[in-house]
Amino acid sequence: MTEAAASPVVTPGLRSLVRRRRAWIVIAVALVLGALVLAFVQGLVRPPGTPLATDNPAPGGAQALARVLASQGVDVQAVRSLAEARSAAEGATVFLYDEAGLLGRDDVAALAGAADELVIARPDFAALEVLAPGVRLAGSADGAIDEVACELPAARRAGELSEGQQLLTIDDDAAISGFAGCFADGEGFAVVTGPSPDGAQVALVGSGAVFANETVDEAGNAALAIGLLGSRDELVWYLPGPADVDGATAPTLEELTPGWVSPVAVLLALVTLAAGIWRGRRFGPLVVEDLPVHVPAAETGEGRARLYARSSARVHALDQLRVGTIRRLAELLRLPRNAPVDAVVAGVSEAIGRPAPSVRATLVGALPAGDREFVDLARDLDDLERSVRTAMRPADDHDASDPTGRRP
Incomplete structure (x- = not known):
């Protein structure tokens, strides 16, 4: 309504919405x-950059070895x-590190x-x-290895x-086919060399x-890495990437x-x-008789009141009562529908014959601090509307001696 929109209606604040x-x-x-x-933990656990990449200066990279x-x-x-590795492999040493196992046999x-x-x-x-x-593969060494156990120059x-x-x-x-181990630790070797088929x-x-930035300078790691990778003038540093994954060969679901x-x-x-058919089958309509669809207004009002009470929305409920009271008072006073609240108060x-500030406090200004104040304000609104209705009633209607309302 226009007169309700013109009134400074108070609605629940941020604190009540947050609560x-x-x-x-x-x-x-x-x-x-x-x-x-x-995200923070993954950033700490996952090393930055591509492991053993020639342009990666992080601890897990290999930029130091590549520059040397x-x-x-x-x-x-x-x-x-x-494809790039194969085209550049002729006459060069090929270094391969397939961390994710992207290459097939x-x-x-x-x-x-x-x-x-290789x-x-x-x-x-x-x-x-x-x-x-x-x-x-045979696990990890217990510590540093100083037993060379082979004649490999590097x-x-x-x-x-x-x-x-x-x-x-x-x-x-494998030993008969020419494979030999270097840097022995028990029965295992840190390096194995030999001819491929x-x-x-x-x-x-x-x-x-042996190749990573953070450990290449420890013990003889750098000497071994340079000896293995620097034996030729050209080195192809191959780290398989997404282009090497063949989707056609991937296993199906x-x-x-x-x-x-x-x-x-x-x-x-x-x-x-079967369970749905068993539990869901019905013979005939679910409801035999027609049910009433009319809901009394009193039940709707009581239900809304319970919702207001449950959420402690006293201010919102009081706003609704005030809007209805202002609308009815404007009709009793023969004021236009778009009359402002100040005109209704006057x-x-x-x-x-009641002071205007008191009337305005009842219609607009007063706020309930609890349920008791809310009930008192609602009663004041009702009393105010009853007083106006009585005052605007014709003079003959004030005679209560004849309950039938007939003239004497």
């Missing part, structure tokens, strides 16, 4: 804090695809066929199976490797610590799913359908 929705606010804050903590090799006249060419065989000398850091099962049958110059080395074992068939000279280094999953899923679907004051 009413504090559960959702707490949940949202918890989710945001959890996301921030997760370049200063000694070695042309270091960093590539991220198998055919890819490793193709790379070994194109290269004359150095692999942390070889996986596919690389060992293709290039060095009989060489297997290993002899290094003399010792730092802690954190991964070990490889060599079985009899295609004739390429392969050096398998169990750990990336059917291949990854156990054989019993499909029949069990079909059986569960049939059981669900008309009521003149009709019942």
Whole structure:
């Protein structure tokens, strides 16, 4: 209504809204804090940059080794695809570090066929199976390794490797085919060298610590890395990337799913359908008789009042009472529908002889501090409207001696 819009209606403030929705606010804050903590932890755990990349100065990178090799006249060419590595492999040493295991057996065989000398850091099962049958992973070394145990020039110059080395074992068939180990720790070796089935000279280094920035300067790591990678004028530094992933060869969902999953899923679907039919079948209409759809206004008012009481919305409930009272008072005073509240206050004051400030406080200004004040203000509104109605009634209607209202 226009007269209600013109009145300064007081609505619940920010504090009441926050108190009413504090559960959702707490949940949202918890989710945001959890996301921030997760991002922070991942940033601490996950090293920055690509591991063992030639342009990565982080502790896990290999920029230091690449720059030392370049200063000694070695042309270091960093590539991220198998096609580039194969095209540049002829006459060069190829360094391979496949951290995510992106290369398949055919890819490793193709790379070994194109290269004359291949150095692999942390070889996986596919690389060992293709290039060095009989060489297997064997855990970690207990500490630094100072037993060279081979005649490899690079290993002899290094003399010792730092802690954190991964070990490889060599079985009899691999030893017969020409594979030998360096830097022995028990039955394992930190470095294994030998010829691949295609004739390429392969050096398998169990750990990336020999090449990483943070550990390349420890013990004889740098001497071994430079000796293995700097034996030729050209070095192809190959870190497989997304371009090497062949989506056509990826296993399908059917291949990854156990054989019993499909029949069990079909059986569960049939059981669900049967249960739905069993529990959901009905004979005839759900309700036989027609139900009344009329809801008395009193029930609607009581329901809304309970909602206001449950949420402690005294101000909002009082606003609704005041809007209705102002509208009815304007009709009693024969004021236009768009009359402002001040005009209604003046008309009521003149009709019942009550001071205008008191009338305005009842209609607009006073706010309830509790349930008792709310009830008192509601009663004052009712009394005010009754007084105006009595004052505006014709003079003959004031005679209460004749309850029938007839003239004497």
